[in-house]
Amino acid sequence: MDLHVVSDNLTNPALLFFLLGIIAVRIKSDLAIPVSSSKFISVYLLMSIGFKGGQELAHSGLNGEILWSMGLGAFLASSVPIAAFFLLKRKLSIANSGAIAASYGSVSAVTFITAISFLDFEGVGFGGHMIAVMALMEAPAIIVGVTLVNLFKQDSGLKVQNSMGQTFLHSITNGSVLLILGSMVIGFLASEQQAEGIRPFTTDIFKGFLAVFLLDMGLTCGKQINSLLKQGIVPFIFALGMPFINGLLALLAAMQITDSPGNQLLFAILGAGASYIAVPAAMKNALPEANPSLYLPMALGITFPINVMIGIPFYYTLIIWMG
Secondary structure (H helix, E strand, C coil): CCHHHHHHHHCCHHHHHHHHHHHHHHCCCCCCCCHHHHHHHHHHHHHHHHHHHHHHHHHHCCCHHHHHHHHHHHHHHHHHHHHHHHHHCCCCCHHHHHHHHHHHHCCCHHHHHHHHHHHHHHCCCCCCHHHHHHHHCHHHHHHHHHHHHHHHHHHHCCCCCCCHHHHHHHHHCCHHHHHHHHHHHHHHHCCHHHHHHCHHHHHHCHHHHHHHHHHHHHHHHHHHHHHHHCCCHHHHHHHHHHHHHHHHHHHHHHCCCCCCHHHHHHHHHHHHCCCCCHHHHHHHHHCCCCCHHHHHHHHHHHHHHHHHHHHHHHHHHHHHHCC
């Protein structure tokens, strides 16, 4: 791995604030971010990145690469949960396997935003359509996860609470998905002059808010790790290894459809990420039998920090090495 890239990532203030949050929990500090502040910052980040993505999409127009990118995103969101489900159901219950599969087939918006911050730090561009790809990958994974549980519920005796229609509606109306899609449409419709008027809000303060948000995420991750360790070795190994398998496969596929290093990195992160916001909200209603103290710490306590601290510079170094 390129030591320069690793060094840049490890000295990135946003990442250092994330590590500070983990350390604060481990030494039992009373450091905390108010819940209301955390929610506001997450809303701001999603709105800002969606708006900027819409602006980029308006400039780039619709072409073959964008259509192929959309197709690859949909394929990843559908195939990853299938592979994860059949791998997990040998050791875990059907409900837990379905919930975890949905989490790892879906995406982490915060990991995606952190990767964009990394690209900005390195001076590497990316296509605005990647925002749409990320949003597209939320719903299919949730639907596939619930469908798989439906197919196997006769053997397991489970009762799925929501219909497929309800599950689909819940996934696309999830606040995070709706906000980033809506912001992207607004950014697409706004003119250059209109966008310039709010640029201090959408661009200038972005990195500062990201640092505070990652501090909060570090505090949350530090609390989730202990919960996961109590669940046994299988979930821990899965949460540790699955991101790299998915990320590498996504990267190899992305290299066939785009020459942009920024887009390739974002595809790797989309493949490697796991949802800990949209999927838990959907699973709470659709699969109440699934254990949230299992799939939530896996995505947030292990996969998220692994992707942020190791995955992003690893994939970027690989992209540079492969030319």
